[in-house]
Amino acid sequence: MNFRYLPMTQEDKKEMLELIGVKSTEELFADIPENIRFQQDMKLSPPLAETELLKELQQLSEQNAHIKTYPSFLGAGVYDHYIPSVVDHVIRRSEFYTAYTPYQAEISQGELQAIFEFQTMICELTDMDIANSSMYDGGTALAEAAVLAVSESRMKKKKILVSEGIHPETRAVLDTYTEAHGLEVKTVPLKNGKTDVDILNDHIDEQTACVLIQYPNFFGSLEDLKEMEEVVHAKDALFVVSSNPLALGVLTPPGTFGADIVVGDVQPFGIPAQLGGPHCGYFAVTKKRMRKMPGRLVGQTQDADGNRGFVLTLQTREQHIRRDKATSNICSNQALNALAASVAMSALGKKGVREMAVQNVIKTNRFKEKCKQAGIAIVDEQPVFNEFVLDVKKPAAEINKELFHKGIIGGYDLARFDKERQGQMLVCVTELRTEQDLEDFARALGGLIE
Incomplete structure (x- = not known):
């Protein structure tokens, strides 16, 4: 073998082909018409020895512009914030970074407690009753909130009003979700940088399941949540607010204004820019809607001896017993990034x-x-x-x-x-x-x- 990390030898390949009864790899693609098959050699550089490869990769990495050396004024959903050094130390512990999912509560108490603390801090920031153990990112969290609002109306209301002040990429995610569910989405334009409440009032009706607002909005402006909440609830629609959690350190939280669902992305807390991902969404609701919330929920309980413990709870998920009543196909969470956010918030x-x-x-x-x-x-x-x-x-x-x-x-x-x-x-x-x-x-x- 010329290279240390070659996945298989020629002998391995020959043995596998013989075992499945074919003479060559090409036979595996016999069902694909020859006229659409790629018939050339791929234009790849020849393989390098390990020392040469490391040198080339180092040269490539030095072409990157790093925000540690280049002051960045780029935001738009991914932000360059202070990350306490303790964050990296904690999330690199093997007990956390290898814990994909805490299915067995009796041996996952550390992971479950970390998630519980994340949920608690999100509730404190948003002034909401309950939060889940995280979502993939802020975009999917908002889309899931819209679907929840429609399902709560038992599919009778299929109209969703979305502010033009919501991140355009999040609106694209929302379009994908709503098209799959056959829902109607209407955009409410901005006026002087904020959602036009007069047009919102004109568009909203009894068929509106929810109104989606970003606070602060994509352009940085602070929306008037109090005025909009009155308009939304007057038509018995749900008021859904996507919010930067760091901003809630100084702004009045959406829950105080009567929001029904508050979502967002915790990237500002402890998660570096890292080429745009991965992130970690949060999802918080009033107690009335906790059983319809997508994703995971960690609850606090006591064991037979009266000791404090943690469990996964209230799971109407597609892979469990009540899967026919599942509110979403989101069945996982960003546990490691949620932990990073929790450590950052705790340190601050x-x-x-x-x-x-x-x-x-x-x-x-x-x-x-x-x-x-x-x-x-x-x-x-x-x-x-x-x-x-x-x-x-x-x-x-x-x-x-x-x-x-x-x-x-x-x-x-x-x-x-x-x-x-x-x-x-x-x-x-x-x-x-x-x-x-x-x-x-x-x-x-x-x-x-x-």
Whole structure:
């Protein structure tokens, strides 16, 4: 063998072919017409020895731009926040990172307790009664919330109103879910950066199962949840709010405004950007709807000796006894990332979470002023949390290339999903951006626009 990690030898291959009764690998593809088969050799580089391979991989990795060395102003759902060093130490413990699922409660108490603590902290942040053990990400959590709202009406209500202020990628996930269920989705436009409540009032009717709002919305603006809650509940629809959990360290939580379901993504707590995933969604409801909640739920109980213990509970899931009553085919959770978020929130504490959120607000508004001083216009001036939209006059993609040459990762090009927003950039400022970062970015961006 020339290479240490070759999956099988030629002798292995020959033995397997003989065992299944064929002479060559090509015979396995006999059912595929020859005219559509790939008949050439793949244009791959020849295999390398281990030392040469490691050198090539190192050279490739050095081409990456890392947010630890390039100040990043890119948000749009994935954020560069402070992660306490203890997070990595805990989630790298083998008891946690190898625990795919805590089926056997008697030997999974550590994992179950970690999930229980995650659920508890999500409830405290959102001001909701109960939260599940996590979802795949914020996008699927919101889509699952919409399906839950329709199922609660026993499929009598099939209309869903979704704010244009919800992340466009989340809306794409929602479209996939709702198309499969034969549901009607209508978008409520924005007015001055926030959901137009007057149009919401015009669109909502007795056939509306739920209204979906993001808070703060995709463009960073703070939605008026109190006013919208009155409109939504007047038509007996469910009020579903997708919320950045870090923002809830300083904002009034959706549960206080009467939200029926609160969802979101806990990536801001302890989960690095890592090329966009994986993430960890959360899903919180009022007590009335806890039996319809998708995913897992960990409950606290006592054993025969009166000791505190934890179990999986209230599971109307597709793989269990009551699978015919399952509310969703989501049967798993992001346990390791939920643990990372729990450790991060625990390390920060209530005061730390609030301070971190306040820093985002202060630095964002400070950067706003620097942009204005540099002659850069703000689109839809509103109170915001760590994101807002700039009018950069030119294609944002081109400006981002120039910024990158200056050692800066720019904002999100809004023309990627809406051609009418050509020349607009969504910028994000977190607590990690220094005063010098803000100064350098404002100066560089102002110069490029001129």
